[in-house]
Amino acid sequence: MKVSFKWLQEYVDIDITPEELADRLTNAGVTVEYIEYLNKGITGVVVGEVLEAVKHPNAEKLSLCQVTTDGDNHFQVVCGAPNVRTGQKIPFALVGAELPGGLKIEKAKLRGTESQGMICSAQELGIKDEGLTADQKEGILDLDPAAPLGVDIIEYLRLDDCVLEFDLTPNRSDCLSVINIAREVAALLGKQVKFPEIKFSEIDKKIEDLAQVEIKDSNLCRRYVAKVVEGVQIKPSPQWLKHKLICAGMRPINNVVDITNYVLMEMGQPLHAFDYNYLSAGKIIVRKAEKGEKITTLDENERELKEDILLITDPQKAVGIAGVMGGLNSEVTQETTTVLIESAYFNPNSIRKTSTNLGLRSEASLRFEKGINIETVVDAANRTAQLLAELADGKVLKGIIDNYPNPIERTIIKLELTKVNEVLGTNIEDQQIKEILSSLNIDIIEEIGSVITVEIPPYRPDITIAEDLVEEVARLSGYDKIPTTLPFGASSKGQKTLEQKLRDKIIDTIAARGLTEVINFSFINKTNFDKLLLSPEDMRRQAIPVLNPLSEEQGYMRTTLFPGLLETLRRNINRRSENLGIFELGKIYLPQGFPEKSILPLEKWILGIALRGELASNWQDKTQPVDFYYLKGIVENLLEQLKITDILFKPCQDSPLYHPGRSAYVYVSGEILGIIGEIHPQVTDNYDLPARNYAAELDVEVLLKLGHGPIKFKQLPKYPAVHRDLALVVKEEITSSQLMEVIRTQGGDLLSDVTIFDLYKGNQIALDYKSLAFALTFQAEDRTLTDKEINDIHEKIQKALAEKFQASLRS
Amino acid sequence: MKEQLEKIKLEAKKALDHAKNIEELNDLKVKYLGKKGELTQVLRGMGQLSAEERPIIGQLANEVRDELNAILEEQMKLIKKAEQKQKLNLETIDITLPGKSFSRGTKHPLTQVIEEAKQIFMGLGFQIAEGPEIETDYYNFEALNLPKDHPARDMQDTFYITPEVVLRTHTSPVQVRSMEKLNPEVPVKIICPGKVYRKDDDATHSPMFHQIEGLVIDHGIRMSDLKGVLLVFAQQMFGSDRKIRFRPSYFPFTEPSAEVDVSCGICSGNGCKSCSYTGWLEILGSGMVHPNVLKYGGYDPTKVTGFAFGMGVERIAMLKYGITDMRLLFENDIRFLQQF
């Protein structure tokens, strides 16, 4: 909503600057976003007339003009605009004038001819394009032939004004009316609103003899008012009216259209003017569209209408879509002489649906869909008639048609005065509360003790409950009057749930391993499923689609963190970061019977990790590429941190995402925690990543179920530990965990720890064989172990390994 | 013999003084003080002395031995010290060479801001609540006083999953979910951080972003309490010199409603480019819980009141760290993330 400051001043005394007013309104919740001053630095420009415009003798594109500003004196001016012509009224910059941007007009010689001044274009005067016709934008500004000669252009074009641009919240659409803004200003400044006087004379001819209105759906059309005006002269509007519309961001068209727009802006009531001669039998019927019914609207589009759309029709045809746009067949044109003014109240929801449906938003529909003041419908029709009489030589027919089948009652609210301070924590006196309400025309109709009953003015449909009144008092007395306190009452403990603590711990632990946390979008492109080589049956393809995504890129809710992680790797490689360790703790979204069997899909927290490139290197350490074991170490470290001990890694050969020989299922207490491994080279290729990349996806729920137990201190060992090494040679296919399992079983309680400290393959041992070296630690809690005890166990282990795996000692 | 002893003493002293290293000292020890050393040799001849002379020479010999031993020990210490000094000198390294490099992991700036907010509110007695991101129309709109035809639904461009299921457009649905779980218990004091979604994509909007919702319900909760809690938050998050300002606003689920600004930290509220010369930066929306929302949550609005607030985490992070383009927060450029 944009309003000329001077226009606003016509309805209320404003004795503060526009800036101060903007602050006051903003602090009261009617936000002024911007103040635009119209005079961008013009002096010495007056209304002139082109007495003669001829071709410049020495230049094809220039005209030689004689301009006068008083009818006597002539100025010779060279003008380059194509639209300059004899008899035209124009803004004329005299020698010595200044234009926006600091341009000074001096005497000049152009192609050998003296030029004493300049004929200005709108752009040169700093006037915005809005409100200009196409040819006004092109050349010099063509003024109204009636413009008075010699008058300062600032005065004539009303450039000594500024425009307040409002950013209204949806509840304050009452302020889509200059008078209602004036009401707000009056309440803030303690003034009275000066309403325009609606007064005009009517001819003897009665409206009833010419027109009729029938409302067929009184739920969608609550009130329909018509007024008829004859003998209308279509012509341009006077400058003062044009100016107000231009300030409001509307383009002046002709006096009739401009008057309806003017009243729309002034009173917030949308109006429509029909050319009466095109209304069959002078009868308006308000009804819903029939199946397949079509109408060509003012914008010359033919539209097929849905059945629930409300139409304005005559007995033969549709003449407008109610509240949204008029029909082309009954439009006011240069030939129009009799107009029927429509001023109505349409159901807000119905208008909203229709305008959304048709993709048509207009100043009218905007107001109807927020709900207008049903009590000003008649006033607005009369105001329009008045202006048609004043500005278009109209003759107003006697009487008015007011079809208002079920009058709407005003809202009544009870307010316990103490509630105001109870809710706000303030100390506002009862008297002040009542004064604030009355400044907003909220009338107290009953007062019993501290309970008042008030009646809400019809232009404030947003006020429906006592809390709304509390807000009115708060915003008028100022939100800065609300003190700062802390809640008293029972104390409460601030805490996270176990799961929240676990998730925080996971992030801390992984970040402590040097990985960088990333956050990817929850939506992905469906093409990822092919890039990830998922089989047609893979559950991850059952991703939940977004009905109205911004793009295909964001069409589906992710079922795996892989796409985001891999795209993040790709993006960083493009930016020359090639050594990457990233992780994301985020949700995946699985249908799990949604939408048929469950109300909502399953949202599952997943830890995703992706690694590639080399470990941090420096002058001491050689660069070392990350590998499977680096990733595995990170996962093992996490599990250790979460006190999870029952862990098993099993080869994973059936996941399409991973290298079949370099990936593993991670089991925790027999449950699958997830998969870790090298990303399948084909997948890597599909994401355009250089080789080798590693990733893991782990189920946070499993960690929550099994991890995070209480920490319990264990006594430090009192008796010495004995270390023994065991270097074995075994067939290549025997895994370390197979050997480890046997060592642990045979070692029993006295074997307190086993680690692997070497793996060797090469010419010192046979092909297809490998050597693995274990470091064994023996320790008892209650005694010092003897050599014999240790030797016995060691031998037992060796024997078992030899039997089971044909493991031999490496000599 | 006396002269002999004196002579040994003089000689030994001289030799010890000139010894250059431990070996030489050890040799001298053997030479003079050892079992076959010169002093021992002399003492062996004691037998030939008279009974009167024997104790005198004996005492003298002991004195010489003690003196030489003392000198020897002293020299030993000095030389050891010198040798160690030399050894340490040889071991000198270039301490200006860089240290071993560890890659420093980082938590995403949004995670860090959320964590900080959680800590602040936990200190004020808030619990951390959560709710689904794919949410029913009921919780996302209807139970928040936004029925199907409500014009304010236009304020939020919604992603739909089905006509009745949406990607939550704010964290506010957790308000009603928490109330349903807790009623009629008071006080309710929760915050809910999480992802939210709106159909918007430019330098200041992302289709996915994060919010932190707050809700307090109790007997006699006032708007001034909301101001107090948010002042504590703003001062802990941005600095103790910050002020906050309430401006009237509109949200369907609060009444009265307020937009909350924090004083600009760059210009200390005097006005600068960052705050569009207003001295204030908008950080969150808030208000007193609308009676209809309390009813939806199972609380009696005539008995309890409450306040709620919702803030954009990206906005807080951008203000806190001086980030100018929201998209940076979701591009996951390592060079960006490593700065936090």
Ligand SMILES: [Zn+2]
């Ligand atoms: Zn500033």
